[in-house]
Amino acid sequence: MRTRLTLLLGGLAVAIAQMSFAQDARMRLPTTVEAGSAFSIQSAGNGQATLYIVGLGQVLKRDVQLGESASFLAGSLTSAGHYLVVLAGTSTTQNGSFDVVSAHKPANLSFLAKPSRLPVGLHDGITGAVYVFDGYHNLIAAPTSISFELASPSGTLQKRLVITRNGAAWTVMDSTAQQGIDKFVARVDDLYSTRIVAQVPGDPCGLKMTAQQAGQQVRLVTDPVRDCSGNAVPDGTVVTFTENYNGAQSTVDEPLKNGIAEVEMSAHSGAAFSVASGIVMGNQIRWEK
Amino acid sequence: MNNGRLLAALLGALTLALVAIGTVWPAPSAAAYSGAGSMLRSSSTPQAAVENLGEEIRKQAWEKAYGSLANKAQFTEPEFVKDLTGYSPSLLTYSTLDRFEVRPLHASADEAEMELKLHWATVVGLSVSTRDLHVVRNGDRWEAEWPIVREAMVPPQVIPVNYLRWDVIYRGPGDDWGSQDVEAPHVRIVDMHPVDRAEGVVILGELLNEDVVPAYVSVSATLLSKSQSAIATEGSFDKIDHLLLPKQVTPFLIQFHNVALSDVGSIRMTPLSALIPASADPVVEIASEQLHPAPGASLTGQLINQSGQTVNVAHVLGTFYDKSGQVVWVADQYVDQALSPQTPVPFEIHIPEDLARNVSSQRTIVATYSFGGFQ
Numbered sequence: 035m036r037t038r039l040t041l042l043l044g045g046l047a048v049a050i051a052q053m054s055f056a057q058d059a060r061m062r063l064p065t066t067v068e069a070g071s072a073f074s075i076q077s078a079g080n081g082q083a084t085l086y087i088v089g090l091g092q093v094l095k096r097d098v099q100l101g102e103s104a105s106f107l108a109g110s111l112t113s114a115g116h117y118l119v120v121l122a123g124t125s126t127t128q129n130g131s132f133d134v135v136s137a138h139k140p141a142n143l144s145f146l147a148k149p150s151r152l153p154v155g156l157h158d159g160i161t162g163a164v165y166v167f168d169g170y171h172n173l174i175a176a177p178t179s180i181s182f183e184l185a186s187p188s189g190t191l192q193k194r195l196v197i198t199r200n201g202a203a204w205t206v207m208d209s210t211a212q213q214g215i216d217k218f219v220a221r222v223d224d225l226y227s228t229r230i231v232a233q234v235p236g237d238p239c240g241l242k243m244t245a246q247q248a249g250q251q252v253r254l255v256t257d258p259v260r261d262c263s264g265n266a267v268p269d270g271t272v273v274t275f276t277e278n279y280n281g282a283q284s285t286v287d288e289p290l291k292n293g294i295a296e297v298e299m300s301a302h303s304g305a306a307f308s309v310a311s312g313i314v315m316g317n318q319i320r321w322e323k
Numbered sequence: 324m325n326n327g328r329l330l331a332a333l334l335g336a337l338t339l340a341l342v343a344i345g346t347v348w349p350a351p352s353a354a355a356y357s358g359a360g361s362m363l364r365s366s367s368t369p370q371a372a373v374e375n376l377g378e379e380i381r382k383q384a385w386e387k388a389y390g391s392l393a394n395k396a397q398f399t400e401p402e403f404v405k406d407l408t409g410y411s412p413s414l415l416t417y418s419t420l421d422r423f424e425v426r427p428l429h430a431s432a433d434e435a436e437m438e439l440k441l442h443w444a445t446v447v448g449l450s451v452s453t454r455d456l457h458v459v460r461n462g463d464r465w466e467a468e469w470p471i472v473r474e475a476m477v478p479p480q481v482i483p484v485n486y487l488r489w490d491v492i493y494r495g496p497g498d499d500w501g502s503q504d505v506e507a508p509h510v511r512i513v514d515m516h517p518v519d520r521a522e523g524v525v526i527l528g529e530l531l532n533e534d535v536v537p538a539y540v541s542v543s544a545t546l547l548s549k550s551q552s553a554i555a556t557e558g559s560f561d562k563i564d565h566l567l568l569p570k571q572v573t574p575f576l577i578q579f580h581n582v583a584l585s586d587v588g589s590i591r592m593t594p595l596s597a598l599i600p601a602s603a604d605p606v607v608e609i610a611s612e613q614l615h616p617a618p619g620a621s622l623t624g625q626l627i628n629q630s631g632q633t634v635n636v637a638h639v640l641g642t643f644y645d646k647s648g649q650v651v652w653v654a655d656q657y658v659d660q661a662l663s664p665q666t667p668v669p670f671e672i673h674i675p676e677d678l679a680r681n682v683s684s685q686r687t688i689v690a691t692y693s694f695g696g697f698q
Contacts, residue, residue: 150506151534229503234535238570268535270487270603271569283612284624285687289486289568289603300610312531312570313513 061121063130069137069170070112074105075119083123089134090115112170136172143167145220147229153236154263156209160184160231163204164220173201181221182207186233187214209233213265235265241273241316243295243309251298252321254307258293266293271311279305366391369435369458370425372465376456377423377439380407393459393466403469410474411633411661412694418445418659433460437467443659447561450659477664482631486603489537508538510596513572516650519584526577527650529642530594532567537601540567542575542594549588555579562655564640564690566601573688574642576653605630607637607662607689620679625667626658626689634662636692641672643682652678662691 062076075085079100087094091113098104100123111117114136121128144165152159162182166174180203184192190210196203207218210233218229239262243254254275259267273295277284279302288295299307303323309316366372372391379388389400398406409415421444428436435458443450457468494504515528524546532538541563546554562576605628612624622641628634637658645651654672662668674682 147503150503151536237533268569270489270537271535272571281613283685284608284610285612286606286608286629287568287571287688288606291486297608299608312533312572314570 061119061128061130063119063132066133066135067111069114069134069168069172070109071137072106072108072110074103076103077101077121077128079123079126081123081125083121086120086122087111087117088120089113089117092117112172114170114172136174136176137168137170138174138176139168140166140174140178140222140225141169142171143220143222143225143227145227145229147218147231150230151232151234152209154209154213154233154261154265155211155236158206159209160207160218161204162207162218162220162229163202164198164227165202166198166222174198175201178203178222181219183219183221184216184231185219186210186212186216188212211263213263235261235267236263237261238267238271238273238311238314238316241309241311241314243275243307243316243319245307245319245321247301248298250301252301252305252307253296253298254309254319255296256290256294256309256316259290259295259311267311269293273309273311275299276308276310277302277305278308366464366466369430369437369465369467370427372458372467373425373437373439373456376467377420377425377441380441381420381423383419391466392469393461394468394471398469398471398473402471402473406469406471406473409660411663412635413661414445414447414450414636414657414659415443418443418450420444421449428455434458435465445657445659447657450657452659474663475666477666480631482664484604484630484632486606488600488602490600491598505598508532508534508536508540508567508596508598510534510538510540510567510594512542512592512594514650515590515592517584517587517590518651522578522580524579524582524584524587526579526590526592527574527653528592529572529574529650530563530567531572532569532596535569536598537569538567538596539565539599540573540594540596541565542577542592544577544579544593545591546579546582546587547589547591548586551588554582554587561638562640562653564638564688566599566690568601568603571688572686574640574650574653574686605632605634605691605693607634607691609639609687609689610667612685612687614682614685617674617676617679620674620676620682622654622672622674622685622687623669624687625669626662627667628662628664631664632693633664634691635694637662637668637670638690638692639670639672640688640690641674642686642688643674643678644684644686645681646683648684651681 064073067073077100081100083098083100085096085098085104111134114134116133119130146163148161164180166178168174178198180196182194182205184207192207194205196205213233213235216231216233218231220227238259243256245252245254269290271290272287275286275297277299286297288297305321307319366375376388376391385404389395389403421442424440426438428438437456437458439454439456441452454470458465511531511533513529513531518525526544530540541559543558545556548554557577557579559575559577564573567573608627608629610625610627615621626637640655642650643652656670656672658668658670
């Protein structure tokens with residue numbers, strides 16, 4: 035059994051060596067071609083033949099004079115991958131193969147930044163992933179240094195330098211304590227891609243209201259509503275006012291307007307008013323005429 | 324074989340005969356429903372007078388109904404019709420009277436008090452309204468006095484509205500796959516509680532929009548058996564407020580019919596949220612909320628539209644909690660009349676009798692829909 039296997043492997047090695055020799059003798063191919071660059075294929079022999087270059091994304095066909103070099107201009111082959119070469123003459127057919135690899139210089143960045151909106155003060159809340167492509171949209175698998183920068187309007191800058199692995203690099207960043215529109219930039223040399231990350235206020239903090247008589251009603255007004263970092267909670271955020279009096283309850287869901295919420299409710303002596311927003315409770319006021 | 328043919332022929336002949344009899348001498352109710360006849364009878368008793376009025380309202384014979392009233396001099400026929408179908412477009416505008424019930428409350432020789440319960444068929448199900456009618460004797464006839472409810476008219480005025488509106492620009496079809504899109508709103512289930520009921524498993528809970536943008540929300544649940552295979556999946560349908568403004572909380576209720584909680588190993592909850600254009604207006608105050616204990620347990624209150632825009636349909640959702648603050652039930656009611664600006668409109672949400680004794684507190688929200696508006 036072992037003898038048969040040895041013979042088989044030996045025969046295969048001899049066949050491959052003969053094929054390589056035959057290819058060298060008849061058709062000279064480049065080992066690799068950079069996407070979009072010029073290249074040539076040297077044939078041997080006499081007479082006319084047709085040269086086919088077949089890859090996953092492209093096919094080239096050219097009539098050639100055997101014994102001469104067939105030159106291909108820059109931009110002929112742009113899709114990276116393995117290409118099969120067939121030289122079909124009147125009496126013989128020769129074949130071989132070579133690889134087209136991505137260009138070294140990055141030309142495009144696909145930058146995925148998530149999320150586009152998040153609360154302030156979140157550790158590792160922002161993720162960025164970059165895929166590096168050449169000018170023909172081939173993924174550049176060679177290690178490339180990517181610079182990630184997250185800049186907030188307050189001037190805070192977070193910076194990370196990441197080397198790509200298999201064409202991709204990723205990082206995580208923290209959201210800062212101040213709300214605003216941050217610029218998230220991924221950069222390679224002079225090439226960059228920008229994403230916008232909105233840092234928004236968190237839950238209201240220290241929600242407080244005051245009450246005052248307004249005719250037959252009580253006017254309840256909140257202090258300017260802010261989160262725990264001091265950012266103003268945006269207008270439109272719902273604040274719920276509740277009045278409890280003598281077993282009856284009244285509620286109003288009032289959106290913030292100009293940073294405060296304001297409502298008028300029935301003025302019953304002994305009524306208890308409370309305020310809340312989402313799951314955050316504010317203060318309570320007992321109304322006595 | 325011959326016996327079978329004979330039987331078939333006999334049955335056919337009998338059917339034809341019955342059809343002919345029914346056509347020539349129809350039952351009064353069948354004739355009335357086909358429009359060929361009337362179920363009206365002489366208004367010789369208070370009961371008959373109110374039943375005749377109810378029948379005319381059911382047939383939308385407004386002129387006859389108005390003509391039969393004892394107090395028609397106090398209001399016009401259009402006012403009578405608007406009192407029944409709504410002054411502004413509302414659920415009642417697009418409904419029909421499915422049936423009615425008449426119940427005597429008090430009677431003497433010349434006058435009587437009758438209760439008329441109207442069951443309206445609306446697009447969201449049955450809506451029941453009750454009117455107490457005073458009926459008076461007029462010669463040998465009885466005539467009902469209609470308790471007209473005129474809508475309070477808001478004086479002409481300009482109400483400035485400067486609440487926020489959110490518009491959304493989504494990514495386009497031609498954008499690169501790596502380019503950003505607007506983030507879906509972040510929502511969170513803050514409470515979830517399965518309940519075993521006679522009709523099946525009910526899942527109660529609350530959902531919070533913890534984001535700073537409005538959200539269209541819904542919740543679905545999948546019941547998993549003890550072997551983790553799916554038993555059933557259901558959604559909250561309309562037992563939820565689908566539009567949540569920032570930091571707003573909605574209750575939800577999901578029903579699984581014919582499933583026992585003892586068969587359920589676990590529950591998979593799936594909240595859904597999408598960013599939609601919305602407006603913070605109109606603001607509706609829920610006033611004078613009152614919990615009524617069993618029997619006839621309910622939550623009553625009034626809705627007051629604080630904006631200048633008429634709300635055509637209001638959907639009131641009540642969340643009921645026990646002493647420990649756990650949700651014990653979620654119930655709702657569609658208010659069948661429009662909410663005019665600054666005008667109180669009552670609502671009543673019924674609470675199951677067996678749960679009512681556990682209810683310690685409640686929270687009410689209202690979802691609004693305006694024809695031609697954004698909500």
